[in-house]
Amino acid sequence: MCSPNPENPEIRQILLLMTSTMQTPVATPNQTHAGQDALVAVSGLTKRFPVSKNLFRQPSSFIHAVDDVSFALAPGESLGLVGESGCGKTTVGKLLVKLLEPTSGQIRFRFPSLDTTAGGSGDPVDASEIRSADLRAFRRQAQMIFQDPYESMNPRRTIYDTIAEPLAVQGIGSLMDRVDRVTEILTQVGLTPASSFLFRHPHELSGGQRQRVAIARALVIGPSFVVADEPTSMLDVSSRTGIMSLMQDLAQQLGISYLYITHDLAVARYMCHRIAVMYLGKIVEMAETEELLRNPLHPYTRALLSAVPVPDPAYRRDHPDIRGDLTLPIDPPARCRFYDRCPVATDFCEGNPHPPMEEQSPGHWVACYEA
Amino acid sequence: MTTSTNALVLEVIDLSLRYQTRQGEVQAVEGVSFNLEQGQSLGLVGESGCGKTSVANCLMRLLPENARLAGGQVRLGGTDLLSLSDEEMRGYRWRRIAMVFQAAMNSLDPVHRVGHQIIEAIEAHGMETTMADARERVARLFRMVGLDPQLMDRYPHEFSGGMRQRAVIAMALSCDPDLIIADEPTTALDVIVQDRILRELKVVQQELRMGMIYISHDIGVVAEVTDRIGVMYAGRLVELGDTADVFRSPMHPYTAALMSSFPSVHGERLPLVGLAGEPPNLIDPPAGCPFHPRCQYADEICRTEFPDRSMRGDHWAACWHPLEAPPLSENRQKQDLPD
Numbered sequence A: 001m002c003s004p005n006p007e008n009p010e011i012r013q014i015l016l017l018m019t020s021t022m023q024t025p026v027a028t029p030n031q032t033h034a035g036q037d038a039l040v041a042v043s044g045l046t047k048r049f050p051v052s053k054n055l056f057r058q059p060s061s062f063i064h065a066v067d068d069v070s071f072a073l074a075p076g077e078s079l080g081l082v083g084e085s086g087c088g089k090t091t092v093g094k095l096l097v098k099l100l101e102p103t104s105g106q107i108r109f110r111f112p113s114l115d116t117t118a119g120g121s122g123d124p125v126d127a128s129e130i131r132s133a134d135l136r137a138f139r140r141q142a143q144m145i146f147q148d149p150y151e152s153m154n155p156r157r158t159i160y161d162t163i164a165e166p167l168a169v170q171g172i173g174s175l176m177d178r179v180d181r182v183t184e185i186l187t188q189v190g191l192t193p194a195s196s197f198l199f200r201h202p203h204e205l206s207g208g209q210r211q212r213v214a215i216a217r218a219l220v221i222g223p224s225f226v227v228a229d230e231p232t233s234m235l236d237v238s239s240r241t242g243i244m245s246l247m248q249d250l251a252q253q254l255g256i257s258y259l260y261i262t263h264d265l266a267v268a269r270y271m272c273h274r275i276a277v278m279y280l281g282k283i284v285e286m287a288e289t290e291e292l293l294r295n296p297l298h299p300y301t302r303a304l305l306s307a308v309p310v311p312d313p314a315y316r317r318d319h320p321d322i323r324g325d326l327t328l329p330i331d332p333p334a335r336c337r338f339y340d341r342c343p344v345a346t347d348f349c350e351g352n353p354h355p356p357m358e359e360q361s362p363g364h365w366v367a368c369y370e371a
Numbered sequence B: 001m002t003t004s005t006n007a008l009v010l011e012v013i014d015l016s017l018r019y020q021t022r023q024g025e026v027q028a029v030e031g032v033s034f035n036l037e038q039g040q041s042l043g044l045v046g047e048s049g050c051g052k053t054s055v056a057n058c059l060m061r062l063l064p065e066n067a068r069l070a071g072g073q074v075r076l077g078g079t080d081l082l083s084l085s086d087e088e089m090r091g092y093r094w095r096r097i098a099m100v101f102q103a104a105m106n107s108l109d110p111v112h113r114v115g116h117q118i119i120e121a122i123e124a125h126g127m128e129t130t131m132a133d134a135r136e137r138v139a140r141l142f143r144m145v146g147l148d149p150q151l152m153d154r155y156p157h158e159f160s161g162g163m164r165q166r167a168v169i170a171m172a173l174s175c176d177p178d179l180i181i182a183d184e185p186t187t188a189l190d191v192i193v194q195d196r197i198l199r200e201l202k203v204v205q206q207e208l209r210m211g212m213i214y215i216s217h218d219i220g221v222v223a224e225v226t227d228r229i230g231v232m233y234a235g236r237l238v239e240l241g242d243t244a245d246v247f248r249s250p251m252h253p254y255t256a257a258l259m260s261s262f263p264s265v266h267g268e269r270l271p272l273v274g275l276a277g278e279p280p281n282l283i284d285p286p287a288g289c290p291f292h293p294r295c296q297y298a299d300e301i302c303r304t305e306f307p308d309r310s311m312r313g314d315h316w317a318a319c320w321h322p323l324e325a326p327p328l329s330e331n332r333q334k335q336d337l338p339d
Ligand SMILES: Nc1ncnc2c1ncn2[C@@H]1O[C@H](COP(=O)(O)OP(=O)(O)O)[C@@H](O)[C@H]1O
Pocket: A049, A050, A063, A064, A065, A083, A084, A085, A086, A087, A088, A089, A090, A091, A092, A328, A329
């Protein structure tokens, strides 16, 4: 089998055209929950990684890490991206902050400082047009918080250096301004008295404190959009609750929108206005949080929900009835990605392409022929 | 209810363990006592660093160089494991008491077939005499933990994370232990795989009427797989009781705080209540009740004297001012989270 090489610019152009003409002109899931103008709008986003065994040959197989994903995020909104490991959550996050370039698809931002190049018209800016000089302005608006704060910090640098670095890169403020700004943000993230943290090193902090530093570093330049990639999954319950409410408080105070990545639906329930469920590179369901939990329509969402243990010994839950294990999406067949494990798959599902996202009730989108 | 007349498999009496470090002596386990009946499962919960793994390592007598037992007994079927010679202990470890280690799924030897590694374990403990018998035993173990016996001759890299964890559980079961200790066996796995392994583990444990100690920081998991639950804080066991009792009406303020900081996907969306502060440094733990710096009920006696046990039937807590039995939801305060 030979699939087109999406790294080839010509083919990329074609793929891009294909995905944009394939886009249905009616409602698509990249409308935001309150119908406001989107801060971030994603359509047909696709990322393939070559699986290459031979350095000298064109790769012939691809991991379809993110496959034709569309959604939008309103200013101040928090959207949860939920799914098992390997389903493509981190890749989506990195694409959105331009740590990775998409194979195809479109990302548009409507950031206050970005439209200067577009004449200050307030029009959304296409991510692919943000280059070198604009990239710095872009980074001021879009930041990412990683799962393991230790990995994103230089162990030899002090907390002050770690947090002030984005200010220095952006050339914001005098040295004294920066000290003030870092002290202020340390207080905001609950590391008080700030003076006692400024000149410590990462290893002198607990896991929860390090994650607070990572949050401070991401927020110090006042971004409007933050990708938070499992920011609490390595923390203990007590520091986890603290970080969760800190991130919510800051979002409200500073008007930040989150793409909140987590494998834990319970965490998403508390952090997100809406949840998008991913399975092997596809968003299979998206709805407002409580609607999704009360009324899951996709068989995978149902399985995921019923697999979560309940901290109440009196509660009897149904166990998920899906088969097999997660696989790698290497050149997957055209049919529904969930087909091999789906408890309600039909012959129709086998013979047809992956189902499109459809709006079952206002704001509740699902990609399943049987939903 | 667990007030049966089952034989005790395990009695842990006043167990204490220290680690020597350059900064000083870590009081990792301090005066821990509990019993386990045949066929019963006990959960050990608490934040990381509270001493759960250290307790398990004491029971297995697999301790690092810098560890020092500072007292206590671990009686397995009446024998104190801590007083045995290393040679004698070998007759107990894996045969009578086995353990699935944290992140054990990465400990399979990559160059040997999975089934072969289990057969080696069986032979090393003199369990089966012929290869055919040993293979038959591995096949049975595989089926027990939900693995296809045909996968026996595959290598670890051909297994997914969940399959490897099942193989490790099969290995721990291979010598028919009376007691199995599982230390965070599903923490690295996705929920759907975790759910299946938990169900399988519980069925096996009940079928073989094994004792089980299940260690986890996830109280949801512990609620589902255990009969009794012990809560650890700063090296101490601070509460112990039937799982249902502890969840319905926790007595220790720490237990209550731990429970109300756990988000749940099912049922009503209760506000989360945080637990301020961090667990203490075990080199120099606070005097009196170790939880007092974080406890809203702390008073003078809490700051000076380690609490006696308060009893409610066979449910107890080490606390001077144990909580009455309020419904959990009334215990929670409203907090600003999105609606
Ligand atoms: N740089 C890369 N090169 C090749 N494959 C990758 C790379 N990054 C991610 N992948 C693959 O893409 C898929 C999605 O990965 P990821 O986005 O990290 O998922 P998640 O964050 O949901 O666990 C996985 O199959 C992963 O192995």
